[in-house]
Amino acid sequence: MIIDFIYFQILIVILLVMLFASTFRILREYQRGVIFLLGRFYKIKGPGLILVIPFVQQMVRVDLRIITMDVPSQDIISKDNVTVKVNAVLYFRVLDPQKAIINIENYLEATSQLAQTTMRSVLGQHELDEILSARDTLNADLQRILDQSTDNWGIKVSAVEIKHVDLDESMIRAIARQAEAERSRRAKVIHATGELEASKQLLEAARMLGKQPEAIQLRYLQTLTEITNDNSKIIIFPLPLEFGKMLQSPNQPQILDPKSPLAASLNDDTPDIT
Incomplete structure (x- = not known):
């Protein structure tokens, strides 16, 4: 006992x-x-x-620490009817413990499900090019919408980052062809712009040479000098345009421009008959 x-x-x-x-x-x-x-x-x-x-x-x-949550890959149909798989990462923390425990049964699971549905809804309103190139804007939109939705749960969503966009093989080839066509278009535009600028410069050069006929003769001599430096057996000698006019109609008398270099040379070679 x-x-x-x-x-x-x-x-x-x-x-x-x-x-x-x-x-x-x-x-x-x-x-x-x-x-x-x-x-x-x-x-x-x-x-x-x-x-x-x-x-x-x-x-x-x-x-109360920041929680890093991986949003699983979601099948999304973009605005231009392209199917892609997108996954993201979510950063959030509990600001009000009372709301996080009383207003929601499991705030972790609820935040994960809300992030998945919001990502499908937001990205489905944009085209594929915007999903691939405008990620900063899409991340800001997702963060703003999720932060507003989880405010009643006492949760603050600090950032949402789209990690990877998975495309089908056929779509990858189509994007490659589109990029190649874009590069070809830019090359043609650059070439046309260069031709336009060159034509302006040639027009200005023609005006300058027209004011000084002697410059044309100097240009002929410079061209001949450049040709003779070549080891080729064929030498092309540039002739004034007046020779071409004379050869077209040899039976008709040709009236030369008195200001042209050819007329000046002929005047110099003509003997003075008195």
Whole structure:
């Protein structure tokens, strides 16, 4: 009988020690405790050493650090009816532990499902070229929509980043052909622009040579010098345009321009008959 009483006392002491130990909780700097008193919200405690009355109060730990969540790959039909697979990464944190525990059953699962549906909805409103090139704008739109939707849950979405856009092989070949055609179009535009600028320069040069006929003769001599430097056996000698006019109609007298170099040379070679 005495032994049973001693055992009973030891059991009571152990229970009291365990009860006393469970009364004190330690929360880290990035943790908060949502306290419920008889099932009703009481207050938020932490960090550090806090007191929780057993059987009367219950505590739920909430992590306040930024959570990195991988959004699974989603099949999206773009605005121009192209099927792509897009995955992203989501960064968010809990700002209000009370709302995160009371207003939503599982804020992690809810945020993940909301990110998937929002990504399909937003990206489906854009064409494929915008999805591939305007990622910064799409990321900002996704972050804004998710932040507004999760505000009632006490969650702050800080960033959304589209990681990878997976295309079909046929679509990759089509994009390659489109890029090649675009490069060909740019090359033609550049070539046409160069021809236009060259024609303007040639027109200006023709005007300058027309003012000084002697410059044309110097140009002929320079061309002949460049030709003779070549080792070719064929030498092309440029002739003035007046020779061509004379050869076209040899039976008709030709009236030369008195200002042309040819007329000046003929005047110099003609003997003075008195």
